[in-house]
Structure formats: C-alpha cells, structure tokens
Amino acid sequence: MRIDILTVLPQLLESPFSASIMQRAQDKGHVEILVHNIRDYAANKHKNVDDYQYGGGAGMVMSIEPIAALIEKLQAERNYDAIIYMTPDGELFEQSACNQLSLLENIMILCGHYKGVDERIREKYITQEISIGSYVLSGGELAAAVVVDAVVRLIPGVLNDETSALTDSFQDGLLSPPVYTRPPEFKGMKVPEVLLSGDFAKIEVWREEQALKRTQERRPDLLE
Ligand code: ADE
DSSP states (O other), rough: OOOEEEOOOGOOOOOOSSSHHHHHHHHTTTTEEEEEEEEGGGGGGGGOOOEEEEEESSEEEHHHHHHHHHHHHHHHOOOOSSEEEEEEEEEEOOHHHHHHHHTEEEEEEEBBBBBOOOOHHHTTOOOOEEESSSSEEEEEEEHHHHHHHHHTTTSSSOGGGGGGGGSTTTTTTTTTOOOSSSSSTTTTHHHHHHHHOOOHHHHHHHHHHHHEEEEEEHHHHHHH
C-alpha cells in the first residue's frame, strides 16, 4: 500500500510512523508513507497557503491552488483508490472503515487546517471525509496519523501472531476481554483462576463472557 499525506505541517507527522509497528511495516515494504508539504506547491511569492474567507468571519481558509496542484501531480503519477479529507464534519471513523481502507492500493489523505479547505476542493477531488471523533483538533495531522496507524496494522504481514489484529476490540463487534500477565498475585489481587487452569476450552468461554459483559457495560451501542 502507498499512502500520500498532504499537509501544511509535515513536522507533525515525523514521529508517529518512525517507531515500532509502523516503522517495521515500512521497513518490510508493506507500506510506503509519503508526507508532502502543501506549501511547496504555492505559486505565490510569499508561499501563502491560506486566505480570508468570503463573506467575512474569523479564521483563514486553505486555498484551492496549492492543494489542487499537489493532488493533480500525484494523480498524474498513479491512480488513487481513495482521496480522504480529515475533518470534524466527516464520517465517524470506525473499524469497518479501517478494514475497507486496508484493502486499497493507493490512498491520499488531505489534512485540514484553520477553518478548513475551500469547499471546491472537497467537491472536485475528495472521495471520502473522515472524522476521528466529535471534537475539534488544531489540524487534521494527528487524525491522519490515527487513521494510518489503524489501517496499516491490518495489512497482512504487518502484525505477527502475538499482535494479531483478529482478536482486537471491535473486530467481532465486541470489546476485548481483560488480560493479565505475571505475577499471579499483586497486592492481594489475583489473576482469575480459570486463566491458570490450562483448560483452553474453558478459557475461551470465559473470554467470550467477559467480552460480552464489558461491551454491555461500556459500549451497549455495539450490541444494538
Ligand atoms: N480535524 C480537526 N478535528 C478533526 C477530527 N475530529 N477528525 C478529523 N480531522 C479533524
């Protein structure tokens, strides 16, 4: 998979992909993540990428031209299966969307800033708009990092058995059951007996019960 991220603040995206699973996924060739600075495509003298909004009001709007120039340059090089815009008024990001995106070959992700991008960018180029939650971030970069992380870990070969995505929360519509490691007792708190029993059928039943209980308590909406 190839992921192109379009941003006015590329430095915000330096560290999220340079450690652990994301770095390994790139080293092993499962994904190529390229961060592009929109400002490099501003043709005006001052390299401005934003402007006052028509009709007045506080906050700048990201200009069409530099973004369009960058998108069209990339489109001339390859086909994109999705051109995503990160925005708080997008569709709420869920595991089902992660699963779908993980099957694609080439993705572009545009990070919004200030008041957002000129609406005509959204109309002409964007195929999908994603919000990572009902709150407003300073820009789309951290949201894009969330999406990339959630998608890349699903690409076959990125995770090994110990970190398998199949047992993640949400993959079966349920939250994950509680987990424990050594020691078997800590300040009087004991690991549930069944997990030490070695009876894997019983352990599986216990985990399913706990997953259901946790989901009922914390996310009953997932069961509807
Ligand atoms: N940009 C600002 N806030 C955002 C959010 N909640 N989701 C996606 N992009 C954003």
